[in-house]
């Protein structure tokens with residue numbers, strides 16, 4: 063097989079972090095010429111030879127200058143070219159092809175540099191050369207060809223025809239006129255690429271990406287045209303799933319990547335083993351697209367990217383072997399030229415003259431045949447001949463390959479018959495024709511299958527569309543329903559929140575009422591506690607008083623005892639030897655009389671106390687009677703108030719009078735009761751005073767007793783002397799008798815006193831108790847009275863005023879009710895206020911909802927309008943695209959942008975006027991796509 067080998071260069075990148083971390087070391091050993099590499103770590107130390115081997119620190123510029131620059135010249139000259147990068151994942155393919163960034167002057171990759179070079183070459187070309195540059199950007203992801211400039215086209219078909227070769231049908235080709243425009247296209251397409259994180263590369267390409275640049279040139283003088291296609295392919299990296307840690311989607315991607323790369327390997331093997339008659343280009347989309355680049359019409363450069371590290375030695379060896387094998391592939395590149403009009407004219411002229419001679423020949427032959435058929439004979443000399451001098455097929459008209467084959471294979475029937483001009487094809491041409499025929503048959507078959515699959519697809523899409531429409535309808539119905547439900551729910555929610563606000567207001571009012579009641583209860587409790595306290599205090603005071611009395615009685619007992627002791631002593635003194643002096647007797651008598659007087663005084667006090675007691679008990683009975691009467695009156699009033707509630711009379715004018723009267727009555731009663739209480743208090747005080755007096759008397763008695771004791775003691779000490787005058791005034795027996803009587807009377811008196819005291823004590827205690835009871839009942843009566851007053855608004859209790867009283871009572875009730883109603887109304891007004899506020903809020907919320915709904919409707923309308931507009935625009939675009947040969951969306955790329963060489967400027971200066979006019983006329987045709995002009 064003749065042709066040129068594809069160029070293979072090998073590039074090693076520096077060791078990456080992972081390799082260093084895993085303890086990998088650079089193991090590459092490049093020869094001095096830079097054409098072969100050995101791996102230091104491998105056992106066999108094989109030598110891998112390439113067109114060029116680049117070490118770890120090679121600059122991007124060097125790679126470009128050596129590997130690809132010449133290809134750009136070829137493509138601009140009308141050849142097809144391919145540059146593709148192969149290597150394990152993370153080996154630097156994307157870095158080599160695209161670089162770290164388009165805008166990084168130092169590190170930009172091959173593709174930006176190629177673009178710059180293309181435009182530089184165009185600018186350097188002669189002025190009569192007109193160029194157009196088109197760019198496509200696609201990727202093969204998961205065995206589907208996706209247009210990166212029109213990403214919704216993600217499964218484009220691959221076609222083949224004689225004129226175009228293998229091509230991707232429907233891919234968007236964008237016309238560009240500057241490097242910047244190409245970069246813009248690159249950026250746009252790059253954004254649609256699929257990349258993912260793997261352990262080996264943070265931004266691993268998960269697809270094979272392809273940039274296709276088509277450069278068409280036309281000689282404006284001759285009309286001759288050429289076109290070259292340049293494929294720039296960044297293959298996805300081969301990967302060991304164990305190393306990359308691929309899983310899930312990344313694993314699926316890895317499987318597809320590895321499958322298509324092994325198909326590439328198989329194609330290369332078949333192309334290079336020298337045995338295979340069939341090349342499995344159709345096994346993958348990648349090999350199908352690269353069909354012309356591998357063993358076909360293309361100048362191809364393969365860049366194999368490798369890791370220098372021992373960590374990836376196995377992968378590097380595999381890559382190097384791939385490169386070595388690929389190096390033996392031979393391509394047959396040719397210029398893709400169209401004939402110029404002059405050439406075409408010459409050809410036409412020749413064909414026309416040929417046709418005339420053939421026509422003459424046919425007429426001659428027909429004449430000869432008619433002679434033969436009529437049984438005549440034509441002498442051999444007169445046989446029709448195409449060219450007597452040169453009767454060869456070279457002068458025969460060109461046949462279609464099939465006809466030509468048939469002619470070539472046909473055999474003359476009769477020797478005597480003149481031989482029909484049979485075109486004789488040489489072996490190469492025949493093979494070519496057969497090959498072409500097979501291709502065409504294959505294409506037809508392919509087309510038919512494609513057509514039927516397309517029809518099927520169209521049907522499916524139609525069905526799907528119908529289903530989608532149906533689903534959309536249902537969904538929009540659902541949506542509407544849901545929106546309606548939502549708005550209902552919102553309104554309901556509003557209602558609920560409003561109700562809850564109202565309930566909150568009611569709860570608040572109840573709370574207020576509760577608080578009021580609690581405060582009242584608290585006050586009542588306080589009052590009760592005060593009452594209890596005062597009762598307790600009084601009880602304590604009573605206890606104290608009774609204690610005092612008890613003490614006093616104890617003391618009196620003591621005194622009595624002492625007196626009796628004294629008397630006993632005195633009795634003891636009644637011996638014959640004791641005689642009392644008259645002075646002593648006088649003192650004793652005096653003391654006794656004092657004691658007597660005291661006792662009498664006490665008796666008097668007791669009597670007074672008894673009287674008081676009687677008075678108090680009378681008072682108590684009175685009070686009890688009054689309480690009973692009050693109770694009866696209260697009950698009567700209650701009955702009356704219940705009975706009188708049914709009647710009503712117009713006694714408005716008397717209300718105030720009655721009220722004053724009732725109040726006056728109440729005040730009088732109150733005064734009376736207070737007076738009684740005052741009296742009772744005074745009584746108690748008086749009694750206390752009496753008690754004190756009693757105490758004082760007891761004390762005095764005590765003192766007297768002491769004195770008596772002292773006197774008795776003095777008597778026992780001194781010996782009694784018989785009277786000098788021999789019983790002058792009173793005999794001893796008489797005295798004794800007197801004393802005895804005195805003693806007896808004193809004992810009697812003391813016993814009486816004791817009884818009296820006890821009775822007095824009992825009486826006092828009873829009285830105290832009664833006073834307490836009275837006070838309690840008085841309080842109760844007062845309370846009841848107050849209650850009655852409150853309940854009946856103090857209606858007069860007097861029977862005389864019954865009519866007025868009833869009316870008054872009713873009026874008071876009415877007034878009370880009015881007051882109550884007033885306060886109730888006030889409360890209700892406050893509640894109503896709050897409810898009003900809540901209702902206002904609700905109205906506001908509803909208004910906001912309404913507003914929102916309106917806005918939503920408006921925005922939906924706007925959206926709908928915009929959608930309609932967009933749809934219309936798209937329809938327009940689609941129509942115009944259809945009419946313009948399927949040009950797609952990128953605006954700046956729709957129209958061809960012819961470029962001219964720079965030489966034109968200088969050349970124009972030197973042209974004469976006629977030539978300039980002619981050129982201007984020619985320049986008017988800035989595009990040769992008629993539909994765009």
Ligand SMILES: Nc1ncnc2c1ncn2[C@@H]1O[C@H](COP(=O)(O)OP(=O)(O)OP(=O)(O)O)[C@@H](O)[C@H]1O
Nearest residue numbers: 075076151152153154155156157263266267298299
């Ligand atoms: N020659 C180099 N000099 C410096 N850094 C490089 C070089 N080659 C590659 N790299 C860096 O190594 C990393 C991986 O490179 P790149 O993405 O180009 O690998 P890849 O072969 O395209 O991987 P994949 O097949 O997974 O897409 C990047 O961060 C890149 O910048």
